[in-house]
Amino acid sequence: MKMAQLTVAVTYQDDRAGRRRLAYADDLASRCGAELFLALLDTPLVPALAAAAGRVAGASAPAADRYFAALASSLHQCRTADIAGLEGDWTALAAALASRADAVAVSDRPERHFAGLAAIYPADETEFSRNRDGPPRVLVPFGTGPDAADALEGLVAVLGPMAAKEVVLYHTTWRNPSIASDDPDRHVCPEAAAVRTALEARLDRLGWPYRTVIETAEAVPAGIAQRALGELCSLICMARSPHVVKGSYVDELLARTAVPLLTVAERRIR
Numbered sequence: 632m633k634m635a636q637l638t639v640a641v642t643y644q645d646d647r648a649g650r651r652r653l654a655y656a657d658d659l660a661s662r663c664g665a666e667l668f669l670a671l672l673d674t675p676l677v678p679a680l681a682a683a684a685g686r687v688a689g690a691s692a693p694a695a696d697r698y699f700a701a702l703a704s705s706l707h708q709c710r711t712a713d714i715a716g717l718e719g720d721w722t723a724l725a726a727a728l729a730s731r732a733d734a735v736a737v738s739d740r741p742e743r744h745f746a747g748l749a750a751i752y753p754a755d756e757t758e759f760s761r762n763r764d765g766p767p768r769v770l771v772p773f774g775t776g777p778d779a780a781d782a783l784e785g786l787v788a789v790l791g792p793m794a795a796k797e798v799v800l801y802h803t804t805w806r807n808p809s810i811a812s813d814d815p816d817r818h819v820c821p822e823a824a825a826v827r828t829a830l831e832a833r834l835d836r837l838g839w840p841y842r843t844v845i846e847t848a849e850a851v852p853a854g855i856a857q858r859a860l861g862e863l864c865s866l867i868c869m870a871r872s873p874h875v876v877k878g879s880y881v882d883e884l885l886a887r888t889a890v891p892l893l894t895v896a897e898r899r900i901r
Contacts (some may be wrong), residue, residue, distance in 0.1 A: 634780070637665040637792065638734040648739060654757040656737040659708035662767075663792045664760055668728070686824040709720075711844050731787045735893070749785055749896045754889055760865045761890070766795035766840075767824075769866040770890075772855050772880070773830060775822035781870035783833060785895025798841040799862050800830055803854040806847055815845045859890040 642658035643649050650809040653669070728734040728748055735749040741855050762766040769786060783798075804818045814819075819827070827843060834841045844862075848854025848893030859867050867890050871881045884892055 636733065637663055637789065638667045638668050638728065638731045639663070639737060640668040640670065640734055641737040642670045651755060651757050652737055652739060655751075655753040655759065658757070659728060659737070659751070659759045661753065663790065665792070668734075670727070681729060735789050748802045749789065749893065751891055751893045752885060753891045756891055758890075762863045762865060766797050767793070768797045768799060768862055769868055769893075770799045770801050770855065770859045770862060770864045771830070771868050772851075773823065773826050774851075775826060776818065778870045779826060780833070781831060782868045782893075782895050783830060785870060786868045788895065789893065796839065798834060798839055799858075799864065800827065800834075800841060800843040801855065801858055802827065802843075802845050803848045803851045804845060815847050818847065819845060852880050852887060855880070855884060856888045856890070859888065864890055866891050866893050868895065870891045 633756060639656050639660040643653050648806055658668060659665070683823075721770060728736065737751050737753055760769050767790075769784055769790070771779060771786065779800075786798075790791055802819065802823055804815055804820070804823065810817050825867045831841070831843065844858060846854065846858070847858070858864075867888060869881050869883065869884070869892065871879055871894055881892075881894055
């Protein structure tokens with residue numbers, strides 16, 4: 632089945648964070664063959680950019696159009712990007728993306744702005760891949776519930792068009808005091824083992840390379856963050872449980888991880 636056109640959305644402001652966010656989105660869109668949706672959020676025009684835009688778009692173009700034309704001319708990776716303009720706030724961007732079947736927002740703002748949408752928090756990176764010696768590696772944590780399956784399907788929607796990628800399935804288990812073995816695999820509960828089997832079967836059907844890491848950690852978010860760093864992962868992919876409103880592992884990782892985090896829309900991207 633042919634996948635829908637992926638949209639990578641990003642907001643631009645003429646500051647360090649805005650430039651790094653745009654560079655990351657540009658690189659991701661290029662790797663995925665995605666459309667780049669660029670939004671201007673109430674940002675004053677920069678005189679140098681406005682002057683350059685006059686040569687690109689023509690003096691008769693509205694100021695915002697000239698501004699976007701200048702930005703379009705500065706994008707080097709995403710050659711086929713469709714640059715669009717939107718003036719407003721982050722809620723306006725979310726509304727503009729709501730009708731797109733497969734969209735991911737590159738954002739450093741709180742996740743609540745993108746309820747119902749997938750979002751990547753780039754953790755100050757300017758390029759998608761952090762693994763210089765191989766394909767991009769993505770950590771997909773799993774537990775005993777359906778959230779990891781949702782996360783994996785969201786990952787398929789975002790990275791499916793990418794030619795090469797590798798998945799690390801990761802589970803942190805609690806020690807069972809009735810089991811003497813130091814092998815973390817022996818301590819995995821039946822529910823988590825069933826989730827692992829289902830995830831591995833899905834990756835086998837996709838033909839994606841993967842491996843599974845089981846370990847014990849003092850705290851789940853700390854284990855996820857440390858393993859992602861140790862594996863040189865380019866991304867951590869998680870889905871927020873619809874049953875957890877506050878205090879989820881996603882919230883904790885947003886506060887602590889140095890690796891970009893993809894939070895998948897709840898049962899939306901397929």
